[in-house]
Amino acid sequence: MKPVILALQFMTRLPLPQVRADAADFAAAMRWFPLAGLVVGAAVWAGVWLGALTDPWVGALLGVGAWAAITGALHLDGLGDVADAAGAGHRDPGRVSEVLADPHIGSFGVVVIALQIAAKLVLLFLLAQRDGDWVLPAIACAARIGPLVWTLILPPLHEGLGSRFAAATRWRDVAIWAVLGAIMACFVPALAMAVPVIWLWGPWVRSRLGGISGDSHGAGIETTETALLLAWVTLS
Structure with missing residues (x-):
């Protein structure tokens, strides 16, 4: 139960009781990130459904707001940092770690975050318009299987949280969630797109950043979502 609470505390801003935990407990929480995704997706679904009672655009706006609120914009922050680092590293690979460590956001990050919010706004509108908002918990869950895979196939960019996650994550954890994902894909075929997206994110991160970090986990989740x-809108 402790790893579940820690996973929810790390991935959401839900008011949860504080628990005593050591580094091993916190690292083991990664195994439950997909469960936290179900909670995130349920909150976004509620926002879209509530807003769509007025208009699909209102539903999309409330959905994007719920997405940012329940996650504390954690993954958007990672997406912006990765965009800045990849942009800077294009000319000078040695600056990647420096940019990732910089708390300030640059022009690449601003543009990519704006595009991401716009993309989710439009796609949530199309979901609401087609009464497809019920797929959101499954989408958020599937996207958070990614960190389990990336932490196993990529070296940590630096010592710390990434290396602790790698020590606590096992392929059998990925297999369990993959089975659940396959079951969900029987009802939502678009979820099958998670396999190539999650897998391709790994080589891109390795080539552009050199390894996995908290920022690239968050950016990967945003990209997969x-x-x-888009896959659901295209295939439905």
Whole structure:
């Protein structure tokens, strides 16, 4: 139960009781990130459904707001940092770690975050318009299987949280969630797109950043969510 609470505390801003935990407990919480995704997706679904009672655009706006609120914009922050680092590293690979460590956001990050919010707004509108908002918990869950895979196939960019996650994550954890994902894909075929998106994110991160970090986990989650939203809209 402790790893579940820690996973929810890390991935959401839900008011939860504080628990005593050590580094091993916190690292083991990664195994439950997909469960936290179900909670995130349920909150976004509620926002879209409530707003769509007035208009699909209102539903999309409330959905995007709920997405940012329940996650504390954690993954958007990671997406912006990765965009800045990849942009800077294009000319000078040695600056990647420096940019990732910089708390300020640059022009690449601003543009990519704006595009991401716009993409989710439009895609949530299309979901609401087609009464497809019920797929959101499954999409958010599937996207958070990614960190389990990336932490196993990529070296940590630096010592810390990434290396602790790698020590606590096992392929059998990925297999369990993959089975659940396959079951969900029987009802939502678009979820199958998570497999190539999650897998391709790994080589891109390795080539552009050199390894996995908290920022690239968050950016990967955002990228996968948008890809799955687009896949559902395209295939439905």
